[in-house]
Amino acid sequence: xxxxxxxxxxxxxxxxxxxxxxxxxxxxxxxxxxxxxxxxxxxxxxxxxxxxxxxxxxxxxxxxxxxxxxxxxxxxxxxxxxxxxxxxxxxxxxxxxxxxxxxxxxxxxxxxxxxxxxxxxxxxxxxxxxxxxxxxxxxxxxxxxxxxxxxxxxxxxxxxxxxxxxxxxxxxxxxxxxxxxxxxxxxxxxxxxxxxxxxxxxxxxxxxxxxxxxxxxxxxxxxxxxxxxxxxxxxxxxxxxxxxxxxxxxxxxxxxxxxxxxxxxxxxxxxxxxxxxxxxxxxxxxxxxxxxxxxxxxxxxxxxxxxxxxxxxx
Amino acid sequence: xxxxxxxxxxxxxxxxxxxxxxxxxxxxxxxxxxxxxxxxxxxxxxxxxxxxxxxxxxxxxxxxxxxxxxxxxxxxxxxxxxxxxxxxxxxxxxxxxxxxxxxxxxxxxxxxxxxxxxxxxxxxxxxxxxxxxxxxxxxxxxxxxxxxxxxxxxxxxxxxxxxxxxxxxxxxxxxxxxxxxxxxxxxxxxxxxxxxxxxxxxxxxxxxxxxxxxxxxxxxxxxxxxxxxxxxxxxxxxxxxxxxxxxxxxxxxxxxxxxxxxxxxxxxxxxxxxxxxxxxxxxxxxxxxxxxxxxxxxxxxxxxxxxxxxxxxxxxxxxxxxxxxxxxxxxxxxxxxxxxxxxxxxxxxxxxxxxxxxxxxxxxxxxxxxxxxxxxxxxxxxxxxxxxxxxxxxxxxxxxxxxxxxxxxxxxxxxxxxxxxxxxxxxxxxxxxxxxxxxxxxxxxxxxxxxxxxxxxxxxxxxxxxxxxxxxxxxxxxxxxxxxxxxxxxxxxxxxxxxxxxxxxxxxxxxxxxxxxxxx
Numbered sequence: 001x002x003x004x005x006x007x008x009x010x011x012x013x014x015x016x017x018x019x020x021x022x023x024x025x026x027x028x029x030x031x032x033x034x035x036x037x038x039x040x041x042x043x044x045x046x047x048x049x050x051x052x053x054x055x056x057x058x059x060x061x062x063x064x065x066x067x068x069x070x071x072x073x074x075x076x077x078x079x080x081x082x083x084x085x086x087x088x089x090x091x092x093x094x095x096x097x098x099x100x101x102x103x104x105x106x107x108x109x110x111x112x113x114x115x116x117x118x119x120x121x122x123x124x125x126x127x128x129x130x131x132x133x134x135x136x137x138x139x140x141x142x143x144x145x146x147x148x149x150x151x152x153x154x155x156x157x158x159x160x161x162x163x164x165x166x167x168x169x170x171x172x173x174x175x176x177x178x179x180x181x182x183x184x185x186x187x188x189x190x191x192x193x194x195x196x197x198x199x200x201x202x203x204x205x206x207x208x209x210x211x212x213x214x215x216x217x218x219x220x221x222x223x224x225x226x227x228x229x230x231x232x233x234x235x236x237x238x239x240x241x242x243x244x245x246x247x248x249x250x251x252x253x254x255x256x257x258x259x260x261x262x263x264x265x266x267x268x269x270x271x272x273x274x275x276x277x278x279x280x281x282x283x284x285x286x287x288x289x290x291x292x293x294x295x296x297x298x299x300x301x302x303x304x305x306x307x308x309x310x311x312x313x314x
Numbered sequence: 315x316x317x318x319x320x321x322x323x324x325x326x327x328x329x330x331x332x333x334x335x336x337x338x339x340x341x342x343x344x345x346x347x348x349x350x351x352x353x354x355x356x357x358x359x360x361x362x363x364x365x366x367x368x369x370x371x372x373x374x375x376x377x378x379x380x381x382x383x384x385x386x387x388x389x390x391x392x393x394x395x396x397x398x399x400x401x402x403x404x405x406x407x408x409x410x411x412x413x414x415x416x417x418x419x420x421x422x423x424x425x426x427x428x429x430x431x432x433x434x435x436x437x438x439x440x441x442x443x444x445x446x447x448x449x450x451x452x453x454x455x456x457x458x459x460x461x462x463x464x465x466x467x468x469x470x471x472x473x474x475x476x477x478x479x480x481x482x483x484x485x486x487x488x489x490x491x492x493x494x495x496x497x498x499x500x501x502x503x504x505x506x507x508x509x510x511x512x513x514x515x516x517x518x519x520x521x522x523x524x525x526x527x528x529x530x531x532x533x534x535x536x537x538x539x540x541x542x543x544x545x546x547x548x549x550x551x552x553x554x555x556x557x558x559x560x561x562x563x564x565x566x567x568x569x570x571x572x573x574x575x576x577x578x579x580x581x582x583x584x585x586x587x588x589x590x591x592x593x594x595x596x597x598x599x600x601x602x603x604x605x606x607x608x609x610x611x612x613x614x615x616x617x618x619x620x621x622x623x624x625x626x627x628x629x630x631x632x633x634x635x636x637x638x639x640x641x642x643x644x645x646x647x648x649x650x651x652x653x654x655x656x657x658x659x660x661x662x663x664x665x666x667x668x669x670x671x672x673x674x675x676x677x678x679x680x681x682x683x684x685x686x687x688x689x690x691x692x693x694x695x696x697x698x699x700x701x702x703x704x705x706x707x708x709x710x711x712x713x714x715x716x717x718x719x720x721x722x723x724x725x726x727x728x729x730x731x732x733x734x735x736x737x738x739x740x741x742x743x744x745x746x747x748x749x750x751x752x753x754x755x756x757x758x759x760x761x762x763x764x765x766x767x768x769x770x771x772x773x774x775x776x777x778x779x780x781x782x783x784x785x786x787x788x789x790x791x792x793x794x795x796x797x798x799x800x801x802x803x804x805x806x807x808x809x810x811x812x813x814x815x816x817x818x819x820x821x822x823x824x825x826x827x828x829x830x831x832x833x834x
Contacts, residue, residue, distance in 0.1 A: 066768070066805055067805065068832070069739075069806070069832035070804075072834060076740070076834075157741055158739075158743040158831060159741065159744060160697065160741060160742075161739055161831060162698075162726075163699075163709070163735070164737075164739050164740040164742075164833070165740065166723070166730075167737060168834070172723055173720050175697060176678075176682070176694065176696060177694075177696070178685055178693055179689075180689060192684060193681060197674060198674040198677040198678035199681065251804075252806065252834075253804045254773070254803070254804035255774065259774065260775065261798050261800035264806075264833060264834035265804070266834060285834065
């Protein structure tokens with residue numbers, strides 16, 4: 001009886017996964033990560049085609065150097081969502097339903113995908129063997145976050161503070177920090193970390209300046225092979241072209257409340273998106289849910305003509 | 315025991331240096347060279363501390379004042395002494411002779427002691443070893459004398475005063491008897507007072523009653539005699555710690571290519587693996603010693619984050635180390651010997667290989683080791699919670715190779731729950747930066763402040779959170795009032811005022827403001 005229910009549940013999960021997924025799970029270990037990392041905000045996830053693509057490089061830059069903390073917050077939020085959640089957390093039924101990764105699946109009916117059916121049936125037919133990638137608490141619980149930064153960037157913007165990270169949903173014991181003195185060491189370190197199966201998210205922080213296009217391409221490839229999320233944190237928006245899957249400019253946003261600063265709030269501009277249009281949102285990190293929520297707009301933000309994300313959320 | 319005395323270490327060093335210098339003015343053949351003396355200040359007088367062979371033939375000797383020497387031979391070449399350079403040279407020669415035995419001790423200022431017991435057969439006997447060693451020394455241009463004997467004392471005495479020869483154990487009496495008493499390594503004062511009563515050679519005191527000797531000249535003389543005769547054990551303090559596991563290989567042809575060196579490291583690691591497994595140990599710190607044909611020794615060490623045995627992992631560490639050294643790793647004409655030693659070993663519990671988290675854990679350790687080997691262990695860090703309430707001391711970033719477990723964060727979370735700790739910034743500046751701030755009321759949050767030459771208008775503030783300084787310590791600093799403020803553009807900062815108006819002594823300046831961290 002239990003076995004039958006289990007099988008049914010698995011079928012359902014696979015079906016759910018198949019609809020939102022654009023590519024089969026990636027990863028070279030036993031644990032297979034879903035191909036996308038949903039932010040849990042329908043408006044953004046649909047634009048990104050289900051969520052932030054794993055196994056790809058994403059660029060996050062601050063509009064100016066003073067806004068680095070906001071950009072850091074966005075990157076760390078993604079890292080917290082992307083698998084390095086606190087080890088002690090028990091998955092609530094709402095969250096556990098989706099990926100076993102502690103994130104919400106997109107509540108929207110996702111756009112139909114041509115390969116979804118064949119994919120899900122193919123996976124389901126594997127029977128018990130298919131259960132490896134459905135372990136109740138994803139491998140994400142075990143994966144580390146590696147934050148590699150240039151020495152000067154750390155001196156300028158400050159070192160990561162464990163107590164603050166912990167509040168941001170990222171357990172400090174999962175974090176490895178590395179400082180390098182040269183940019184080539186930064187790129188080398190990121191690539192090494194991306195090739196390591198035990199690392200789920202790699203954050204590379206650099207000072208304003210140019211970056212070698214070939215190196216970025218290499219990083220994208222390394223991320224693609226391992227399925228890890230690569231985030232490049234830049235102190236100023238880059239003028240050069242890049243092979244990054246998405247490019248974000250993330251700055252601080254004023255909190256709406258009159259008395260005292262509120263929850264972490266950022267203005268995120270998606271300026272380049274390989275799989276869809278660009279857009280701007282104001283996001284707030286919700287401490288209780290440990291995810292981003294769409295903030296009530298303090299200032300009007302122009303939304304793309306065809307999409308009204310705030311209406312759908314409201 | 316082999317005692318080596320480099321008779322003219324200082325002058326040999328200077329001559330070697332000049333020979334290798336490209337300038338034609340100083341380079342010349344030894345026959346044309348003026349007698350060389352090295353001088354140093356002793357008390358208020360400039361005296362000769364070392365003389366080369368030519369100067370020795372002229373009758374100059376260490377201890378002579380420079381003025382006298384100049385009066386005797388105006389043409390001498392005078393060089394100031396450099397004790398540090400001599401020590402460095404002696405140490406590098408000691409490293410060079412690590413090829414014969416791991417137990418090499420410096421016998422300052424100009425000697426070396428090598429414990430070759432159990433090692434000489436590797437060279438085909440003591441005679442062959444001495445021949446090999448002498449050949450290398452002569453080739454390098456050092457004047458030396460050496461002797462092998464059963465005890466340190468006897469070998470030293472024979473090297474410095476006797477005829478260079480091999481003396482096996484048990485012959486110490488015969489060897490020492492004709493030598494002067496100063497060969498016992500006793501202070502010159504004691505030797506002089508012994509000479510006053512007619513005791514000049516070691517043979518003179520060998521059979522004397524012990525009690526009166528001790529009563530008159532102290533216990534030092536007899537202890538040194540006992541040590542030289544082997545009645546009392548004399549410890550040898552090796553210059554470098556002796557590794558618990560060592561494997562080495564010599565090459566018929568010198569190797570210089572990186573691939574070859576790594577292949578050798580792997581082969582040696584494979585040999586060590588068996589020894590490590592037998593004793594249930596794993597390596598925490600490994601050193602690869604490469605002996606260059608010209609006597610230079612390269613030591614490359616690498617640390618690990620967990621006890622390691624796998625040859626491929628060990629090879630991987632040296633791949634990164636060699637890459638980090640890059641051009642500084644100069645193989646010259648090649649290396650003719652390599653040695654891999656495990657300097658620090660730790661028990662390594664046998665592990666089940668298979669499905670489970672252990673695999674990922676091992677992968678992460680491998681990554682940490684690789685990054686540490688390439689970038690340096692201090693650059694790869696983990697955050698640890700410390701037992702302090704002062705923000706900059708509450709956390710420490712420690713080398714990831716040294717941190718295990720949860721690093722105090724479980725305790726920190728409990729503390730945060732209990733005390734309802736107010737929000738902490740995401741990034742903390744390495745040291746608080748002073749800012750110019752204007753506050754509406756003395757104890758209140760600032761209205762505006764200037765940080766890094768930019769003016770920030772505060773629109774919202776939260777605080778204060780008062781954090782006392784370490785009042786029990788002299789370096790504790792004043793109490794701080796922390797504020798969380800937001801400026802017009804939405805940037806959020808963590809500021810504090812160092813010192814309270816309450817504690818202000820009339821006449822002293824107002825407390826200063828600092829910026830300590832930034833929030834997302």
